[in-house]
Structures are given as C-alpha cells and as structure tokens.
Amino acid sequence: MQSWALFATSTPGEKTPLGVEIDPTLAWGSRDGFAAAFEYAVLFPLAGLDNPAQHLLAKPAQLARVRLLYRF
Secondary structure, three states, X not given: OEEEOOOHHHOOOOOOXXXXXXXXXXXXXXXXXXXXXXXXXXXXXXXXXXXXXXXXXXXXXXXXXXXXXXOO
C-alpha cells in the first residue's frame, strides 16, 4: 500500500508522498478449533514523513505479531 497526503503543507516534510507499507500474513487453521497466524508489517517512509526543520529523516518501522486461537 502506498500513502499520499492530500496537501503537502499538512506533512512534516511538506511533501505529499508519505510511505509504502507491506503487510504479509501467514495463517493456519485446523478442523478441531486451533488456529495460528504470523503477521508482519514494514513501513518505508518517504519524504512527507521527514522533518527537515529539525534535520530528522524518517526511518522504517516494523511490526511482528503471532496470534494463537482456540475456537470452542
């Protein structure tokens, strides 16, 4: 997914491109009610998330999550 700001003046970097995000998920489920999922996400920030006033560049952000489930 790629995100853009509607107005460049509403972002810290005063640019419209915000970032690109990738969100893959691996999921497994069994017939007896057990399920598991591994979710990962990474955001690659673009110029709109930089802060040139403070000389800061946005860095990539990541998330990893494991979900375990038992349905009864």
